[in-house]
Each structure stands twice: as structure tokens, then as C-alpha cells.
Amino acid sequence: MLELQNGTVVFLPGTVNERVALNNVSFTLKDGDFVTVIGSNGAGKSTLLNAVSGAYPLTSGRVLLDGKDITRLPEHKRARYIGRLFQDPLKGTAPNMTIEENLGLAYGRGRRRGLSAGVKKADRELFRELLKDLDLGLEDRMKTKVGLLSGGQRQALTLLMATIVTPSLLLLDEHTAALDPKTSRQIMSLTDRIVKEHEITTLMVTHNIQNALEYGNKTLVLSQGRLILTLEGSERDHMTVEALMRLYSANAADALSDRMIL
């Protein structure tokens, strides 16, 4: 369970460039919730994820994960419980290390890193099975350096790495936005499958309203750092992209950009 209580992030406080990126946002994700987040550029979507992951500190407010206050925990310590995918597919993997080494590192999440083998024999079998599930042929290339893979393959691998030890929370930061439409769809359905299979509590930021309504069970709409709408239940089930656009312009000061309709 994730709880954000009055989350506020202010950049450059006390200067002329002061900007409130996240303004008193509160919400709760119940266990197994798959929540999508939309909003126009600068609405605070990425700031929200960064505040939850610990990349940016909250200026005020609290973050609670499974009832524990993690507001003051540094990013790498939160990462024991939080899996994360970035928009840039290159950001989630170490390019000069092999596929199995990357998976080996991810598999050690939350454990003390000692002098035990980085990739154990038994692990290798597990990795092979999991890679086979991705259906990208990566199971036969486990000794290949990750830098040689395509963006889509790397993002699929990152998804596997983020969930190989089931996290308490999965953060997806427009993780299909940098991929071509076909690969983007593949990664999105793969994400949906893995999230459902392991019932992972997930927070997904997206530019794609269609995706935001299609996947998950709840949608948050942000505008200029504020949470202006929460869609769930039958209201969300009957929501269309057009209706959401109308609802948005009635509630927000700015308009959703055109590219979000796509």
C-alpha cells in the first residue's frame, strides 16, 4: 500500500525562479491497485514519481509504503521495495554487462551484496525461463552485452529486472514513450501481464490517455502540480478519451496537449 500525504515539491524555494512542481497532493494506492497518471507537460507527473522513488526529496508531506514512513529514506534504500522503469530505455540497464549479469544484479535487490557468485547456476536456469516468457529470443543470448540490444529489448529486460524480486510498488515513468508504436504496444501488454500475474501495486505515468483508461483500475489527473481528478469504478469504465478531454478543460487552467489524444 502506498500513501502520499500532502506531498509538495518546490524547486528553488525562496528565489525568483521558485516553482511549485507538486502542490499538496494526497492519494492512496491499495495493494494490487494499478493506477495510471496523466496530465499535460509540467503537470508534475514525473515529479510525483521522483518524490515517491526518492530521487527528489519532498519539500513537505509524507510518503508511506506498507505503513512505513519512507519520506527520509534515500533512493537506493527505497529501491529495496520499489521497482522502477524510466522513459529512457538505456537508463535501466548496465550496457557493458551481459544480460545474465544485469539480471543477477536485479535478483540481489534488497539483499546485502557480498562475495557470493554474481550469477549462480540455479539463477541462470530461472533467468532463462523468465527470458523465454518475454518471447524476444533473449534466452539464447544471456552472455550478450546489454548495450547490443534494441531499445525495446532493453526496456523489456528492465521490466523483468524491476519485477524479478516482486516489489511492493512498481513505478513506470512513461516507459513506452520512447519506443516505436509496435514495440510500445508489446511492452505495454507485457507490463500488464506481469503486473496482473504478481498483483504488483503499480503507479504508471503516461502521455497516452487511451492507455491510461485501458490499463489499470484507477486514473489520477494532474494539472499544474495539483491532483484535479480521480477516476475509478463505473465512472472510469464509461470514460472515453473525448469525455476525459472535456472534463479536463472544465477543471484545469491549461489544456491537454494534442499529442495526448494519440
Added chain:
Amino acid sequence: MSLIILTDGLRLGLIYAIMALGIFISFRILNIPDLTVDGSFTLGMAVFAVFAMDGRPFLGLLLAPLAGLAAGCVTGLLLTKLKVQPILAGILTMTGLYSINLLVMKESPNISLFNSGTVFSLAETILPGFLKPYVNFLFPALVLAALTLLLLLFLRTQLGMSLRATGDNEAMVRASSISADRMKILGLALANALVSFSGAMMAQYQEFADISFGIGMVVVGLASIIIGEAFLGRRSIVCNVLAAILGSVLYQIVISLVFSTGLNTLFMKLLSAVILTVALAVPLVKDAVKKGKSGRAAVKRGEPNDA
């Protein structure tokens, strides 16, 4: 004559290769150009020399890397906790170490070990008779082989992989619940432990320690790594480590050959700077030549009447 030069270069190369392994950790694995090396090499020499003078060379060999470890930790802490730029962090430690090294050497700029029992002479007593003449070669070779093996094994452990990933993709490391700061400190500590150990071996081999011996060592180490990579490439971690060793040996053989012609040794540092510059320039020149050639070829193809 030339055989002596060759074996001399080989022996020096084996000892400097230990340093090259250290610089490989900081420069290639962590992607940090670590200037602590110039100070920690001398630190290793100094620590070894004072213990060797006391007739305890083995204790000196043991404590020298620990001193280097501490020096690396200082640079690591400056880099991570105080957010000092990598180059500056190394310079700060290196500068501070100059005083510390003098202090260790009891305020004398050089220590002679000519009359002290050496590790080599002790190792000689253990070796079987027919190998005794080769002790100056065998001892560093065995030590280097053992360290190389340990390093390669370490780089395959969870900790070693975390270290490698830190230099490769820091964002990914933090997202995998690894403290990138701690890995940088660990890497710099290990790197300088190896460098100091190499310094101690060098003090043993040359039978003296000198306060200014370490100046320019980082250049020697980097040149060795880059030269080795020119021959072996950068395909795998084993390949990279072997490249550092091969490069180090080749570098020392070249240096020995050059100075065997009677060139004034005051050109030593200048030569090492020139060698590194050339080693850095070669890939760029190669690229330019390749482009130039294909460019000219294209022009030629566009002009069928030519030739």
C-alpha cells in the same frame, strides 16, 4: 645485452602491472580518473621501506596496501560525501599524501634498502635450486598472477558486479538498491591498495624509496591500459584485465629499450607523457584516416573517367 634489457623491462612491467590493475578499477570500471595514484604509489614505497629497514619486509608488504586502502577511502569520501569533482578529489589526497609520505619516511626524501634483507632473498630460500636465479622474475609474476585471479573472481561476485554497474549506469545501480556512493569508495580503496602494493614491490625491487618516485605514475598506468587495449580490445572483463597487464609489460620494455640507447633519464617523465598522448591519439587518427579513405574512394567512384 638486449636480452638483459628485455628481462629488465619484463620484471618492471610485472611490478607496474599490479598498479595497472588498480588504475583499471578506478579508470575503466568506475570511470573515474583517480590522481590519488601518484601519492599512494609513493605511500606504498614509504611504508614498505620503513618496515624493511627494521628487517620486517613481509610486514611492510602487508601494511603498504592497507595504507593505500585508507588513501583511496579519503578520495572516495571527498568525491561522494563532499561532492568534490573526481580529478580535484584525487589531487587533494595526492597533495596531502606528500607530507604524510615524508612523515612516514622519517622526514628523509629517500631511504636506501641496500643492506636490508629483501623479500626476494627470503623468497629465494624457499625456491628449489634450479629456479633460484629467476627469483626476481618469478616472485612478482606469482604475486601478479594471484592478484589477477582474485580480482577476476571478485568482479564476478555480487559485490564486484555492483562495482562494475556503478561505473556503467549509476541510475540503474541506485534503482537496484545499491549505494553508488559506497561502491565508489570501495572501488577507489581497492584501486589504491593495489597501487600502494605495487609501490612496495617497486621499493623492494629497486632497493630504495624516494619521495618523488610516484610523480607521473597515473600517466604510466593509463598508458599501459590503453596500449594493452590496442592489442587485445575491450571485449570482456578478462580481456580488459589481461590488456592492463600486457600493456604494462610492453610499456616498460619500450621504456627500457629507449633508455638503453643512452638517452638521459631526465626525459623519463616527458617520454611517458608523450607515449600516453600518442596512445590517446591513435584511435582518433585511425578513425580520421578510415573516413578520409572511404571519402576519397567515394569521390573516385563518382568519377569514372579518373585513372
